[in-house]
Amino acid sequence: MFCYQCQETAANEACTDVGVCGKDAETSNLQDLLVWELKGLSAIAERARAEGITDEALDVFVAESLFSTITNVNFDPEWFEDRIAETQRRRAALRETYEREVGELDDSSLPEAATWTGEDPTDFHEKADPSTVGALRTEDEDLRSLRELLTYGLKGIASYADHAYALGETKDEVFAFVTRGLAATVDDRYDAEELTNLVLEAGEVGVEVMEILDTAHTDTYGHPEPTEVDIGVGDRPGILISGHDMKDMEELLEQTEGEGVDVYTHGEMLPANAYPAFKEYDHFVGNYGNAWWEQHREFEAFNGPVLLTTNCLVPPSDSYADRVYTTGVVGFPEVPHIDGREDGEPKDFSPLIEAATGTEPPEQIESGTIPNGFAHKSVLDRADEIIAGIQAGDIRGFVVMGGCDGRHAERNYYTEMAKEFPEDVIILTAGCAKYRYNKLDLGDINGIPRVLDAGQCNDSYSLIRIATALQDALDVEDINDLPIAFDIAWYEQKAVTVLLALLSQGVEDIRLGPTLPGFLSAGVTDLLVEEFGIKPIDTVESDIQEILATI
Ligand code: FSO
Numbered sequence: 001m002f003c004y005q006c007q008e009t010a011a012n013e014a015c016t017d018v019g020v021c022g023k024d025a026e027t028s029n030l031q032d033l034l035v036w037e038l039k040g041l042s043a044i045a046e047r048a049r050a051e052g053i054t055d056e057a058l059d060v061f062v063a064e065s066l067f068s069t070i071t072n073v074n075f076d077p078e079w080f081e082d083r084i085a086e087t088q089r090r091r092a093a094l095r096e097t098y099e100r101e102v103g104e105l106d107d108s109s110l111p112e113a114a115t116w117t118g119e120d121p122t123d124f125h126e127k128a129d130p131s132t133v134g135a136l137r138t139e140d141e142d143l144r145s146l147r148e149l150l151t152y153g154l155k156g157i158a159s160y161a162d163h164a165y166a167l168g169e170t171k172d173e174v175f176a177f178v179t180r181g182l183a184a185t186v187d188d189r190y191d192a193e194e195l196t197n198l199v200l201e202a203g204e205v206g207v208e209v210m211e212i213l214d215t216a217h218t219d220t221y222g223h224p225e226p227t228e229v230d231i232g233v234g235d236r237p238g239i240l241i242s243g244h245d246m247k248d249m250e251e252l253l254e255q256t257e258g259e260g261v262d263v264y265t266h267g268e269m270l271p272a273n274a275y276p277a278f279k280e281y282d283h284f285v286g287n288y289g290n291a292w293w294e295q296h297r298e299f300e301a302f303n304g305p306v307l308l309t310t311n312c313l314v315p316p317s318d319s320y321a322d323r324v325y326t327t328g329v330v331g332f333p334e335v336p337h338i339d340g341r342e343d344g345e346p347k348d349f350s351p352l353i354e355a356a357t358g359t360e361p362p363e364q365i366e367s368g369t370i371p372n373g374f375a376h377k378s379v380l381d382r383a384d385e386i387i388a389g390i391q392a393g394d395i396r397g398f399v400v401m402g403g404c405d406g407r408h409a410e411r412n413y414y415t416e417m418a419k420e421f422p423e424d425v426i427i428l429t430a431g432c433a434k435y436r437y438n439k440l441d442l443g444d445i446n447g448i449p450r451v452l453d454a455g456q457c458n459d460s461y462s463l464i465r466i467a468t469a470l471q472d473a474l475d476v477e478d479i480n481d482l483p484i485a486f487d488i489a490w491y492e493q494k495a496v497t498v499l500l501a502l503l504s505q506g507v508e509d510i511r512l513g514p515t516l517p518g519f520l521s522a523g524v525t526d527l528l529v530e531e532f533g534i535k536p537i538d539t540v541e542s543d544i545q546e547i548l549a550t551i
């Protein structure tokens with residue numbers, strides 16, 4: 001295996017024996033083969049699109065399949081064997097349609113990924129080698145780095161498109177870009193410059209897809225409201241829901257009402273607590289625990305069943321594995337899976353309700369509340385107060401410390417940064433990075449909390465909306481002249497999309513930590529440094545000083 005798609009990759013170079021995340025070599029290689037085949041399928045789909053042949057079901061299949069290869073989503077080799085076989089079936093059907101409607105496809109004009117066919121899992125395993133179908137098939141390091149950077153950006157885009165699709169929001173342009181981008185990574189005609197342009201375009205499409213998802217969430221569940229989320233526990237059995245899928249959240253709350261069980265969020269599902277539609281449920285108690293990487297201890301102490309709707313799943317310990325359920329694109333061998341929706345019918349979460357009945361209530365691990373619900377509407381509703389605060393000098397500026405949390409001890413940097421900023425600095429956040437400082441009680445400035453949490457990683461879109469609204473209000477032409485600095489933490493591929501989205505908005509001088517991506521070659525790093533001023537984090541002391549000098 002060879003995988004270097006996340007921040008915790010071994011030695012910041014690559015996982016080559018087993019993933020630090022727990023992914024085994026067999027699964028990793030099959031993921032490579034699936035992604036390669038999706039690229040080949042996209043090469044044909046791109047030609048079909050040019051002739052006006054589109055297929056939304058196929059686009060969604062591609063998006064879901066890409067999503068399943070994001071870090072900590074699916075660890076089940078059988079899932080990938082099935083998906084690879086299905087990709088080949090769908091590719092053959094698309095090819096047939098194309099040849100019937102347009103004319104014969106010349107194999108010599110297609111990449112091998114569009115024509116290779118394996119008969120069965122044995123063939124898949126033989127083919128699934130990193131140097132044949134994975135990152136290492138590209139020898140030139142800069143080209144490899146750009147192809148992978150684009151692929152990871154597309155994975156994030158695909159995941160957000162998939163969530164929006166579940167809520168009935170979709171845009172063909174997004175799927176069209178995913179098709180074009182995937183096809184480009186197996187097309188030798190694309191040189192470094194063209195791939196760089198596609199990487200930057202992925203940022204623009206990233207903003208677009210986050211906007212679509214924002215509309216899907218807010219049209220369906222209302223705009224998040226400032227909310228003090230309870231982090232204690234009730235005295236009834238509980239079900240814990242993690243991940244990002246709000247449709248799953250809705251159906252779980254609906255089906256558990258009146259069943260004598262409480263529902264709690266974990267990790268990235270915390271922002272569900274701020275949506276008006278979900279606040280209606282009395283048995284929705286609050287949030288339990290912290291970011292994804294602390295789940296071993298926390299799932300164990302929770303006592304009740306746990307539902308993983310998306311990343312981030314950590315291979316479960318024996319002590320609670322029998323209480324874990326997956327759904328959507330998440331999977332783990334031997335862990336029960338709640339099937340998808342059929343014909344508009346909701347998913348059936350009754351196995352979790354049955355499993356919860358009679359269990360001990362969650363063990364109390366914390367108490368108190370944490371503030372949430374500061375997405376664009378609730379922040380911009382107070383724009384006048386914020387502008388007045390800036391003009392009066394009460395608010396010196398803002399630091400965006402969004403992104404991901406993770407296991408590395410160096411991430412303590414973000415806690416220390418939050419503590420060390422002077423009291424006239426406001427922290428804007430989204431994603432699970434916030435767990436490093438959202439329980440610190442950093443106070444407020446004239447009633448405006450010093451930590452404004454917009455929500456999930458996809459709600460980074462809110463941070464862009466807030467920045468552009470401030471630009472208008474303060475009559476600042478260049479986003480970089482605003483009193484806002486960016487100190488982003490990354491872990492998995494959605495964060496790559498968020499980073500590219502910020503770059504597409506012209507944001508410069510972003511600090512990125514705790515390490516720069518292992519998949520960036522020296523050449524691509526130079527490009528990001530020269531063009532955008534991206535820099536690694538340094539010490540708390542020097543970064544605070546530098547940031548304060550710029551805001
Ligand atoms: Fe994982 Fe966290 Fe939201 Fe990231 S829970 S790490 S960017 O925030 O994606 O899924």
Ligand code: SF4
Nearest residue numbers: 003006009015019021
């Ligand atoms: Fe390693 Fe990250 Fe890949 Fe897992 S996802 S195998 S930790 S690089």
